[in-house]
Amino acid sequence: MLDKDRLRRAQDRMRDQGIDAYLILTHDDYIYFFGEDRFQPRAIVPAMGLPIIVTFIGEEDEVKRSIGVEDARVFGTVGQQIKDVVGVMREMMGGKESMTVGVQMWFNTPAFLLTLFQRANPKVRVVDIAPVMDELRMIKDEGEIALIRRASQIAAAGIETAAQCLRPGTTENAVGAEIEYAMRKAGGNGVATPVFVNSGVRSGWLHGTTSHKEIEVGDLVVVDVVPRYKGYCANMTRTFVIGPPTAEQRAMFETYRRAQAAGIEALRPGVRNRDIDTAAQEVFAASGYGDLYVSGISHGIGLDFEELPRPTIHPADSRVELREKMAVTVGHSVLSVPGVGGVRIEDTFHLTDEGPERLTAYDLDFELDAD
C-alpha cells in the first residue's frame, strides 16, 4: 500500500527544492512509496496530491487494489507507456511555460530512457531527485530495519553454506549455486549484486563473480553476498583459506580483522563517513599495507546495495555525517596484494544512539579443511 507518511515527507522536500513532480523509473523508490515491486516500475509523484501509476492493462485492477491509488494510466503496447507519461506531464503543466521534474540519476536509470524523456518533453527541466530521496532513505524506520535484519540472516545462511562447500576440486560456480540456493531457501528474493566467490589470485580483485575455476589448496577465497528481502539488502563478506594459511595470508587476514574492528569502534552517530576510513587506514599503515589500502571501507545500505553515503562511487560522500537509524556496512574495501590475493571481511550494521548493532554477527573460521 502507498505509504502516505513517506509521500508527505517527499512532497515537502520537493516543494522546498522547486520540483513539480518526481518521475519514478527505478525499483528502489517504487518499493519505498508503494511497498511492492513491478518489473517496469513507472509512476509520477506530483508535489501535491496522489501519485499516478503507469502500468500494463493486464495489471491495472491488481495495481489499484494493492497500492490503493485510483489514478492508473494503462498501456497495451510498450510504446504507449512513453505516451502515457508524456500525457500526464502535459496535464500537469496545464498552461504553464515549463515545469521541473526530478529523476533518479544513478546506476539504475538507463541513459537512453532519460534522453528519450527529454526529447519527448522539451519544456520540462529535468533535475536529479537525489537531494529529495537520499536524505529520506538514509534514515531507516523500524520496518526498514526489520527487513534489513531479515536480509542479514539470509546473508549469513549463504556465507555459512560457502564455508561448508568450499573444498579443493569444486568450482567457484558450484559454490555460488549452493550459496544462492541456501539464501533463497532462507526466504531471500534473489541478490542485489552477483555472488562473489573469488579464489586464488582472483581474491584480490576489486569486484568479482563466480567462474568455472576450481578451488585449490592454498587459495584465499573471498565470498561476498548481497541478498534482498522484499527489496531490502544486507551485505556480508568473509574470507577463507583452503588448508593451512601461509604467514603472509595469516598476516593479511589478521590485519583486516583489526582494521575492521577499528572501523567499527569509530562508528557512532555524529562522526563522518571518512572517520571510519581513517581508523581502518591507520591499522593497515601500521602493518605495512598502507600503500595497498583502497579508501571507502563503509557505505550506506537499504533498498540499494550502496546508498548514501557511497564514498567509493561519489568521493564527496566521505563527508556525510553518520546519524542514528542509519544502516551501513564496514569492510567494503579489499586488501589486495598483487600475486598473493585479497582479504575482505564486511558486515552490516544498524546505527543506534548506543552505537552500532552488528546485524551479520556470525564469526566463522578463516581456515577451512583441505580434505
Added chain:
Amino acid sequence: MLDKDRLRRAQDRMRDQGIDAYLILTHDDYIYFFGEDRFQPRAIVPAMGLPIIVTFIGEEDEVKRSIGVEDARVFGTVGQQIKDVVGVMREMMGGKESMTVGVQMWFNTPAFLLTLFQRANPKVRVVDIAPVMDELRMIKDEGEIALIRRASQIAAAGIETAAQCLRPGTTENAVGAEIEYAMRKAGGNGVATPVFVNSGVRSGWLHGTTSHKEIEVGDLVVVDVVPRYKGYCANMTRTFVIGPPTAEQRAMFETYRRAQAAGIEALRPGVRNRDIDTAAQEVFAASGYGDLYVSGISHGIGLDFEELPRPTIHPADSRVELREKMAVTVGHSVLSVPGVGGVRIEDTFHLTDEGPERLTAYDLDFELDAD
C-alpha cells in the same frame, strides 16, 4: 583472449562512421571482444591499433595475461578510474580540436556515468555505438551459437525443474529457488533477468518476478527463464495449469501454441521481424483474442537477453530483416486476459539457411498434478 577478427571488423565500421574510439562500459561488448568478464568492464577501443584496458591495480597482471593486451591503465582508487579514461582520451586527441567517441546507450549504461564522462571531456563528441556493434553482434559465429545452445540446455533444466516443483501450497519464491539452483548445477552463470514464476492473475502480468504468493489449484503459471552461459543467454518460457484447466484456460493455451507455431513457420532468412508478428496476430484474431495481442513476439538474443531486433523496446526494429546465423526467440508476447491470467510459450532459435533450429526443443505437459 582478444578476438582480433571481431576487433578488425568493429574498427572497419568505426572508421566508416567517423568514430575515433569506442569507450566500453558494459559487460556484453567487453565479453564480445575479450572473451571474459569483469565486474567493472572498462576499455577503450581506438579506430586503429590495440585496445586499452582500464582495470584495478590488483588485477593488472592477470588481465594482461588473459586478454593478451599490453596497454592496461591501472587505478588504485575508484575515482582514478575516471581520470585514467580522461587521460587516455587526451593522449588520443593529441593536438586535435575534438574527437568522436562511441558509447553504448542502452539499458546497461548508467545515465550518470555518461553525464560525468561528457563533463570531464568537453571536447569529445559522444555518439551511440549501436550502428557499429548491433550489426556485428546480430550475426552469430559458430562459437557463439554453441554457447547459446549450451545456455538453452540450461534453460530447459530450469523449466523441467519448475514442472516438477509446481504444486499447490508451495510458493513462487520456493519454485524460483529450485529453478535457479537447477540451472546453476547444469553449468549456468546466473540469470540475465530475474526468473519469473507468475501464478494466478499474476500470470497475466507483462513482466514478472517471484513472490511469496502460494501456488493454488486452478492457477495458470508462467515460468520464464533467461540463464547465461559464459555471458550468452537463452530464453525459454512455458505455461502450466495446476490441475484440470477451465475451458477458457485451455482455449488460451491452445491459441498461444498455434500462434507460436505460425510465427515459427514464418521465421526464415529474408523476412522482416514484423512478419513473425503478423503470422501470430492472425491466429489470435481468428480465436477472438486479437484485441489483447501485445505486438513484438520475436526478438534477437545473445550477449544481451534482448538485442537487435528488439521491437517491444524500439518499435522501428520490427522492420529489421532476419538473416542466416541470427539467434532469435518466438513467444515473447503475453496473452493476458484480465481477471483470468496469461499464457506465454517462448523458445530460442538459431536461424539457418534451411530455416529455424529450435534450441529449446522441450515439450512439456500444460496440465500439472494438483495433488
